[in-house]
C-alpha cells in the first residue's frame with residue numbers, strides 16, 4: 001500500500017509553524033476588520049469573569065463590614081453581567097462571518113493550487129489525493145482556526161487574571177493548581193497529535209467509502225449494478241471501509257477517555273485541598289468571608305481557564321495539524337518543471353520525438369522504448385497499434401501531461417519543457433479517447449473548447465455542424481441552452497425547470513469533436529479514436545469531414561479502424577513501445593508487415609460479413 005505508516009506522518013515543528021503562518025495570513029487577508037473586532041470582544045469576554053469575581057468579593061466584604069456602601073460595585077456587577085451575556089452571541093456571529101470569508105478564499109486558493117500542477121501525476125498519487133480531500137475538508141473548517149486563536153488569547157487573559165488574584169491569596173495554592181494542570185496540557189498535546197495522525201491514516205478508508213457511495217448513487221454505474229446484482233456486494237465493501245475508520249476512531253476515543261478521566265480526578269482533588277485550606281483559614285480568622293469567595297472563584301477560574309487554554313492549545317494544534325494538508329497542497333511545487341517565460345511559436349517545421357523513453361513509474365514497465373518520430377508541419381500522421389501499445393501515452397506526452405523519462409520532444413526544435421504549458425496547450429486541439437461529458441448545457445459543452453466562443457452562437461453552431469450534431473442540438477427543448485444532464489437544474493430557477501437531456505454515446509462523441517473544432521485554427525490537431533462510438537454511416541461522414549479539416553494541417557490521428565487512416569501522409573505502427581514500421585498505406589501494404597496483416601484481417605472481416 002502506498003500510504004506510509006502513522007509514524008512517518010508525524011508533523012514537524014517547522015510544518016506546524018508554516019501552517020500557523022498560513023492560517024493567520026489567510027484570516028487576516030479574508031476579514032481584517034472582523035478579525036480585529038473579534039479579538040477585542042474575545043478579550044472583553046475573558047475579562048468579564050475576573051471583574052465579576054473581584055466585584056463579588058468587594059460586595060461581600062462591604063456587606064459584612066459595619067458601614068459599607070454596595071451600590072457602586074453592585075452596579076458594576078450588573079454592567080459586567082450584561083456585557084458577559086451579550087458578548088458570546090456577537091462573538092459567535094463574527095466567528096461564522098470570518099469563517100465563511102476565509103473558507104471561500106481558502107477554497108479558491110486550494111483549487112488554484114491543484115490546477116497549478118502541470119501534469120497528471122499528482123492526480124494518480126493516492127497520498128496527494130488523500131491530502132487534497134483533507135485540505136478541502138479543512139477549507140470548510142477555517143472558522144475553527146478562529147476559535148483556536150480566540151480561545152488561546154481569551155484563555156491567556158483570564159488565566160493571568162485569575163492567577164494574579166490567587167497569588168495574592170495563596171502563592172502555594174497557585175503553584176499547586178498550575179502543577180496539577182501541567183499533565184493535562186502535555187497529555188492533550190500528545191493526544192491531539194495522535195488524533196491528527198489517525199485522521200490522516202484513515203483518510204484512505206473514507207476516500208474508498210466515498211468511491212463506493214458514488215458508484216451506488218450515480219447513474220453511470222446504475223445499469224451494471226442492477227443487471228449484475230452487485231449492489232449488496234458494493235454496499236458491504238463500502239460499510240467495511242467505514243468500519244475500519246470507525247475502529248480507528250474508537251481506539252482513539254478510548255485513549256482520550258482514559259487520559260481525560262484521570263486528569264479530571266486530579267484537578268478535583270487539588271480543588272478539594274484548596275477548599276479545605278480556605279475554610280480552615282477563614283475559621284481561624286486569617287481570611288475574610290469575601291476572601292474565601294474570591295479564593296473559590298479564583299481556584300475555579302484558574303482551573304476553568306487552564307482547561308479552556310489547554311483545550312484551545314491542543315485544539316489549535318489539532319486544527320493546525322489538519323491545516324498542514326491545505327498548506328502542503330497550496331505550497332506544493334508543480335509536478336513538472338514549468339517554464340514561465342516565452343511562448344509557443346506557431347509551428348513551422350514540425351514536432352519531433354527524439355529517443356523518447358517513458359514509463360509511468362519506476363516500478364512500472366516501459367511503455368515507450370526509444371521512439372524517434374517526426375510529425376512534419378502540415379502533414380497528417382496516423383498512429384496505429386494493438387491495445388496497450390502506448391498510443392494514448394504518446395499523445396499525453398505531446399500535450400505534456402507527463403515528461404519523457406528519457407529523451408526529448410521538440411516543437412520546431414524547442415524542448416516542450418522550455419515552453420510554458422499553457423502556451424503549448426493553446427496551440428493544440430484534441431479529441432481524447434476518454435473525452436469528457438460535462439453536466440452542463442449543450443452550448444457550454446462545445447464552448448469549453450474555447451471560452452471565447454462560449455457566447456458566440458455562430459461559432460458554436462459552426463463547430464456543431466462540422467461535427468454533424470447541430471440538427472440534434474437545435475431540436476432540443478431549449479436548443480443549445482438545454483442541459484445535457486439529468487442531475488442538476490441548469491440556468492433555470494426551480495419554478496421554471498428545464499428538463500435535461502441524455503445524449504447517446506455517439507452523440508457525445510460528436511459533441512467532443514465539436515469541442516475540438518471550435519478551437520479553430522490550432523497548430524496541431526490530435527484525434528484519439530474520434531469515431532469509435534459512431535455508426536458506420538456517421539463514421540464515414542466524420543472521417544470525410546476530418547479529412548477535409550486535416551488537409552494542410554498538422555494532425556495526429558489514432559484509430560483502430562485502419563480504413564480510416566489509409567490516406568494519412570504517414571502511418572506509424574507502434575509495437576512493444578517501439579516504432580515497428582512507418583510509411584504510406586501503399587508502402588506498408590507492399591512491405592507485408594504487421595500493418596498489412598492487420599489491414600487484411602479487417603478487410604477480410606468486412607468482406608466475409610458482406
Ligand SMILES: Nc1ncnc2c1ncn2[C@@H]1O[C@H](COP(=O)(O)OP(=O)(O)OP(=O)(O)O)[C@@H](O)[C@H]1O
Nearest residue numbers: 124360364367385386387388389390391392393394
Ligand atoms: N496512468 C497510467 N498509469 C500506469 N500505467 C498506465 C497509465 N496509463 C496507461 N498505462 C499503461 O500504459 C500502457 C499503454 O497504454 P495506452 O493507453 O497508451 O495504450 P494505447 O495504445 O492507447 O491502447 P488502446 O488501443 O487500448 O487505447 C498500457 O499497458 C497501460 O496499462
